[in-house]
Structure formats: C-alpha cells, structure tokens
Amino acid sequence: MLGKLLKYEMQAMGRILMPLYGVLLVLSVAFGLSLRQSNQYNTGNATFGSLYGAAAAAVMIVTLILIIQRFYRNLLGSEGYLMFCLPVSTGQHMANKIISATFWIILGGLVGLLSVILLSTMATGPTINFAETIRQTITQAAGSLMQENGSTQSGMIILVIEGILFLVGSCAEIAAKLYAAIAIGHQWSSHRALGAVLAFVGIVIIEIILGNTMSIITAGVDDQAMPIIFKLSSTMMTLTSTTMGNLQMALGLLAGVAFARLAICWFISWILLDRRLNLA
C-alpha cells in the first residue's frame, strides 16, 4: 500500500514541480546564452537574470508550500475523508508524506545545481566544461583530504555514505517537523494555522535549548569526537585538521541526531493522527 500511496503522492507533487523545473532549466540556458552574447549589463541580461532568480526562488517556495499543503489538505482537509478511509495504516500515511517531501527537496536541490551548471556552460561556451570542473574539484578535495588524514578509499566511502545519510535525514527531519507542527495545530478547535505556526516555533525553541544543553554537557566530556560535532555543525573550520576517524564519528553522529529528531517528530504526528484524529 505504501508504494501505491507514493505513486499518487509523486503524481500530485510532480504535476506542479516538474513544469517548474523545466522553466528553471530553460531560463538558466536563456540567461547563460544572454550572458555569452554580452557580459555587460543590458536589458536582456537583466531580464533573464531576474526571471532566472525568480524561477529559482519559485522552485524553493513552491516546494515548501506543496509539502505543507499536501499534508494539510490531503490528510487533515477535505481529502482526508478519502485518505483516512483507505485500508492504510497511519504509519504508511506518514512514511508516504515524509519520503515524498524528502525526495522533492533533494530533487529540487539537484535541479538547482544542474541549472547553475547549464547557466555557466552556456555563458562561457564550450571552452570550460563545468560539470567536469565540479567532478575534478570533488576528486581533488577527496584526494587532498585522504592525503592529509592518511585515510583509505574505504574511509572516504564511509564518509560519503554518512554524508548522504545526513542529507537525507536532515531533509526528512525538516518535513517531519513541519508535519508535527501541523498535527499539533490541528488539535485546536479553531485558528489551526496559527496553532501550527506556534507549534513549529515551539519545536524549534525546544531543539535549540536541547542543543545548547547538550553542547554545554559534552564540552566537558573528555572525548575528542563530541566537541567536533558542534564545531562541524557551526563552522566546518576543523574539517581538514581532524583525523578521518573523528570526521566519520562526527558526521555519523550528526546523521544520528537528524534521524533521532525525525523519529521524535514522526512519533508526535503519528500519535496525534492515529489516536486523536478529529477531522472537522
């Protein structure tokens, strides 16, 4: 059933986001070609630049709005009368929404990156291959990191996997946090949108307080890995001066924290939707 839910969720999101991605990519090509013709400020450059900027902003804003709207309208709005009558568990509904939101956040980021590569390639012509430049830069950075830290290729692979897990966990956690706030707001008999906003602010404040408390506690612990988590998350300055082992532990713990937050927000939403569902 989760696969079927995902099929319809992807269709519902994709029918709006895919055309938007197309517009962004077309505008990145148009802006790039416009820059190639004249790299000085003129009406054409300014127009395409503004349109490209607006399309990029639209992709981010519409993705966020759709993630919120699809949860609210599809589960807690009028469509909830259909969705909660399907022979599907609340956990499957939650998983569907979080997987879909994570997918579209990451895809939006990748399309944004692709648009920058297209724009740069179109602006400079075939003399510079930006996709190849990015590939080389990543390879060099990885090689440099391995040399400085004396790490092996397998160590790098673990680091990359941890990085992917951190990225996925963080995106999923953002969605789960939004959903938990909406589910809390829905417990109000009126002004539910206001309730959701206040709930979101409350969750963020609790996260900050817990984060700071943990930081203070762990700063005194005689464990090299723990302070690095906070250095990493705040500045990333210690990246090249740490050992690969510490990096792996820090990134792994960051991913773990993201998944722990995801689990807490998931539980809040699940308990409210499963045990206290009251569709208006």
Add this chain to the structure above:
Amino acid sequence: MAMLECKHLTKNYGAVCAVSGLDLSLEAGQIVGLLGPNGSGKTTLIKIAAGLLRPSDGSLFIDGKQPGRETRSIVSYLPDRDFLPAYMNVEQLLGFYEDFFADFNRDKADDMLQDLNLSYDMKLKKMSKGTKEKIQLILTMSRRAKVYLLDEPIAGVDPAARDYILKTIITNYDPKAMVLISTHLIADVEPVLDDIVFIEQGQVIMHDAADTMRESEGRSIDKLFREVFKC
C-alpha cells in the same frame, strides 16, 4: 452479531455534546434511515463509524471491530462534502479506487457512468456540484462493502438523478450488507428504507422497522418526522 453497534457512545466538541450516550444496534441486510434535525448528531455518528472521529466516551463496533484499518476495507463511506482530489479526472479516480479497494467493481462503475452519461476525461474541478456528487456516489456504491455509510447522498442532485441513485442503492442490496443513509429528503428516500432511526440531541428517540412505524403511527415517515421535530 450486529453490523453496527454503539454502546453509550458520546462525542463532545469542547463544551458542545454532539452525541450523548447513544445506544444503537443495526443488523445486516437492511437499508436504515438515520433521520434527525440539523445538529442532532447524525454526521458525527457516521464519522465515528468511518473512523474519522474518536469518541469521547463509549464505543462503536463495525462487524464486531472498533473502527480502524481493518474496518476501512469493509466500510464504504460517502461524506456530506467534496472529498475527492479535484485535479483528478474520472478515469484516474476509477484507477485510484481500483488500486486501494480490493472490493471495487470496475464494471459496475462503468455501467453507472454510462447510464448517467458522465465523461471519463473530465476533471473533478470542472464539474458542477451535482455531477461531482454523482461521481462520488458511483465510486462509493461500486464497492462490494459490508457497510455503506451515506451522508446526504442525494442532497445536491436533480430529482431524475435522485431516482436513479435510489434505484442504484436498492439494486446494490446485499443480504450481508447494511446501508445507513442520513438525509433530510425523507419523502424521496422513504420508499427504500427498511429501518428508521430518529435521532435528536445526540440520542436515539425512536428506532423501529419502517413498516411497523408507519402502521403504529398511522402516517408516513415524512409526516411523522415533521411532527416529531416540529419547531
């Protein structure tokens, strides 16, 4: 075993009590009219049975089970509002129902769509209120469910379509199933009802077989309703 059973069912919305200690037992193989004035608790009772509301107190059982994932596969629910995704067309909606409900009968849905001359490629958001209601009813009635919960199923459709819908409900009659209809259009549905439940202020005030009620009171259910709930 009763197909739908309520034991001291209570539902409060803050300080307002919508259903108050309601006891009710409905058997399979009948079409039941759930009748009452506005705000009497009809929709709340149906929503609890559909699993969309949690009772404040008491309990409700569908075929011996509390509303949940298991009962959703045997309950076909038609709410009193637009509930289908507006961006979908009829063909997509049929696919959706086929995907999720194992008891969905596509042939029956096709027959009803053709009888009512409804287009497959028309999106829901472009349909009139009445056409939308017909689509919703067709999807609901095309399932081979054990319990049909129909909340105001004919309120927004023209009289000709009303007759067709009521005929459809009777045609779908299954001795193992129960149809619960909540409506204000009592004169229209009266001929198809086997059992009548009058509800007021969240409590059952009368419950009997339609024929028995007509005989004992000496008037039609419609007239009886107007007298009992006279303002």
